[in-house]
Amino acid sequence: MTSSATAVEVRNGYKYYGSKSNPKIVLNYLNMSVLRGSIYGLLGASGCGKTTLLSCLVGQRRLNTGDVRVFGVKPGMPGSGVPGIRVGYMPQEIALVEEMSVRETIYYFGRIYGMTDERIYEKFKNLCSLLQLPPTGQLIKKCSGGQQRRVSFACALIHDPELLILDEPTVGLDPELREKIWEFLIETTRSNKLAVIITTHYIEEARQANCIGLMRNGVLLAEDTPENIMRRFEVNSVEEAFLILSQRQGDSDVIDVAQLPRADYQATSAICDGVEVIDSAIEKESSIKDQLEMEDSNKEHKMKDLREWLFITRGRIKALMIKNFVQLSRQPSGVVFMLLFPLIDLTCFYLAIGRTPQDLKVGLVSEEFSKWETCHDPQLRMVSAFNETCYLSNTSCLYVKELEAMNHINRIFYDNLEDAYRDAKEADILGYVYVPHNFSQSMQILIEYGRNADDEDIANAEIAVRLDMTDRQVSLFLEQKLREAFGNYLKTIINECNLPASVGNLPINFQKPIYGSEDTEFQQFVAPGVIMTMVFFLATLMTASVFISERLDGIWDRSLVAGVSTTQMLWAHLFTQLIIMIIQSTEVIVFVGLVFDTYNRGSTLLLIFLLSLNSFCGMLFGLLISVWCKSHTEANFSATGAFYPMIILCEYFKIILYIIGLLWPLEGMPTYLRKIVVFFPFTLSTTSARNIIEKGWDLTHPDVYNGFLVILAWIIIFFSFCMIGTKRNT
């Protein structure tokens, strides 16, 4: 049974990485005991499993078999305080937020441990002088390696833990400071019940520990006081003893536990118990009293945890959110990414897409006259009504004038058809318009005789157009403009010939639109989809990158060991980003409204709400990517991989991609696919946005609230998968 004097006990600890069928054994039925009020030096070659063992002690990892007890309870049990307030952990890597100052870092950990700011201040003052911390306002990234290590050490000590676990704390520190740290550890373990487990590559400094565990290939070869170890091997240094022991075990990577010398293998606390490491007062405590005390202490901790849960949770969320904002605000690229990129992207969109094409080169050939200069003759009469007869001549000039009025078309005049055709073939012009020799006369006959005109006149009253149709959007636009010009040409003739206006009209009348206007800008139509997708993926990339950095830097793990739950971490991030998303959405809507004069017939607030919800959804998607991806590269691949199918399949993006020549209308999709894509994050939400903007509908309309419901459903799906993934990872 674990005595109250025992802080840490590992029995038959077995742990492997990799698969069950091909395990890489890191802890091989290891036994270990650490007493309260003592320093335990854990020594061993690189890769022997020290960090893995420590991570099992702080509840970061679990053993595959065997038992770990910290203060008599399994790490991770509710109310155990491990991970959490009872343990101070300094990992091997720095695991601090580079953008935070020394002071902010210490306060971050203090708040996470549930300390009041006054208490943090007091402790901080002491630690500053003890560890010679750098100036309090200095950013961590501006500190030297040794300074960062000292700050990291201070973070592990800030809350007066009962168990201090230090993974190579003295690497990179000068001898004087190393000595000071050891003095501090010896003093603190003597004066209170602090237990310290320390790993170090400076084997000789471990002489100052009360107990040493020599580890190799996942087992403790020996566990004893430094003096006993040196005595047993008849050497003068711990290093020599370790060398002899290692040589005895040979170079084999696998150590057969059963073959270890009994005294070494058992490596029990009883051996280290012999050391006078505990104050006489502590020694005198009876085991019964110890037991009661331990139970009381556990109960007390449980009660305390319950009482302080609200206070600590609030403090932690606050600490995490402050950290997030500091991190973001001190990374100029982050601010640019979140606030400036949307504006830059939108500006590019509004300047590049949906604008009316200009300067379209079209060739003009008219066989009505030999030189185009004829059209500039002020005496030229193209239409003259006389005795109820309307005479037309050279009216190709009239058509050319109509084209000129259109602004979009750059007319290139040719004297013959061959030249125009050659240039069109060379793609110097987009096509040509050809007016036959007796066009005006034939047109006159057609107007006069209608269906009695002969076939030749009907054929000659026709303007021939030949276009390069490879750029479909441009050629469709040109076609429309050429028809429009002909309509205007006809109206002028009908007007000047005093004929009824309806003669020139098609018998179809497009009346005032129900919604929108006849000249609805293409941009106005596409903009909601662009904005929705843009904010979604900016949020995705930003979140994935923040979370992966946090995990790679070790801050995530360190915060978990400090007692923060994954749920708290997620909520803090979600709150932070939600605030950013609301700012971003407001900024985007105000920007497009003011700068690009985009109208909104519905509620702006509802639009901001929809956009924020959409980017929140994108953020959760980023979170999901970060949970399942190990590196930035993997995350970027996943985000990009998801981006294209989503936008290609979503209704409105087909149009943008159509413009750049990649896509076909949604109506061309197989019916089953159309039914699927409506459940994609942007499809119905974009419809909602357009219905708010164009039709002024509110949340009571199904075509508005359906978009909200789909986004909410995705938020729930992403969040659930995030929780599952995070729990699985931890």
Ligand SMILES: Nc1ncnc2c1ncn2[C@@H]1O[C@H](COP(=O)(O)OP(=O)(O)OP(=O)(O)O)[C@@H](O)[C@H]1O
């Ligand atoms: N997540 C992991 N997945 C697979 N193997 C791992 C993982 N973490 C550690 N290992 C392997 O387990 C072994 C023990 O690693 P560990 O970090 O515990 O050693 P260590 O004694 O702390 O080394 P060092 O002194 O260099 O820090 C090493 O061979 C390492 O490569």
